[in-house]
Amino acid sequence: MIGIGIVGAKGRMGRAIAAVLKEHERARLVGGADRGDDPTWLAEACDVLIDFSSPAALAGTLAAAEAAGKPVVIGTTGIGDEHHAAIDRAARSIPVLQAANMSLGVNLLAHLVREAAARLGPDWDIEIVEMHHRHKVDAPSGTALLLGEAAAAGRGIDLAAHSERGRDGITGARQSGAIGFASLRGGSVAGDHQVVLAAEGERIELGHRAESRDIFARGAVQAALWLHGRPARRYAMTDVLGL
Incomplete structure (x- = not known):
């Protein structure tokens, strides 16, 4: 033991x-x-x-x-x-x-996100949406950043220089090649994460939901x-x- x-x-x-x-x-x-x-x-x-x-x-x-x-x-x-x-x-x-997230499923998701970002190229916009319980104090979540780093690694770019967070008001058009983050808080949600890869006329969604x-x-x-x-x-x- x-x-x-x-x-x-x-x-x-x-x-x-x-x-x-x-x-x-x-x-x-x-x-x-x-x-x-x-x-x-x-x-x-x-x-x-x-x-x-x-x-x-x-x-x-x-x-x-x-x-x-x-x-x-x-x-x-x-x-x-x-x-x-x-x-x-x-x-x-x-x-x-x-690790920002100890779930085996989330870490496999990060691997898939990196592969997708590497193969699809910068014409595909990447957005990361996460939701957690009302008591969580940091945003974006560590897992969202893990997924963002995976996407950035797939593209060979620096996440800090290409991330967009907290859009509000007249922000202008989305920057080409940016990785966007949105954070939701409420209830008792253990952790929901979704990575959206969107291009003209099509969209891929990769996600994970923690039920406990x-x-x-x-x-x-x-x-x-x-x-x-x-x-x-x-x-x-x-x-x-x-x-």
Whole structure:
């Protein structure tokens, strides 16, 4: 049995992961840490850390994992360039898997979006629409940005330089080659994402709907089991899928 420690244990995802571990055949819950807790003891006690805390807590998680020499799976969203730089530094000494979305289905969707964008070319407009529950604090969602990065990679362009967000009022015509984002919030939606590729006279829609947070929890545990025993490096869910 692989011992899992959860950072952000009292959050929605932390509780969902704990529920999955109660009935898992290959993994068990060692314990959890939350806001204000020092995760050092947890890193020392477990085989793999799973972090679903907050961007502000990520540095502490990485430091604890490095000190204990333990792998860490990071599902925290809303992280910026400085957090990615810290993940890269940690991945020199320990295996780190970071993903904006732990769903295997979403990560396969990102692969399909990249392939579609590469083959269809800039004449096809790309729009990404996402909807989440009313409590979500960041927009666009980390998953929407993951899909946007996949589309940009397929086209060989930089997403930051080609994204359009928050259109309102007289915005003018859509910029050629732009990747658009729209964020919806309401109710208890676990996560809906749709990528629309539109050309003159035709449209392709690729999407994913999360009906429960359990899919993210199961994906995180699967990622942790896969990561255990791997060499130091930065990994992604595409590695788990073998893509």
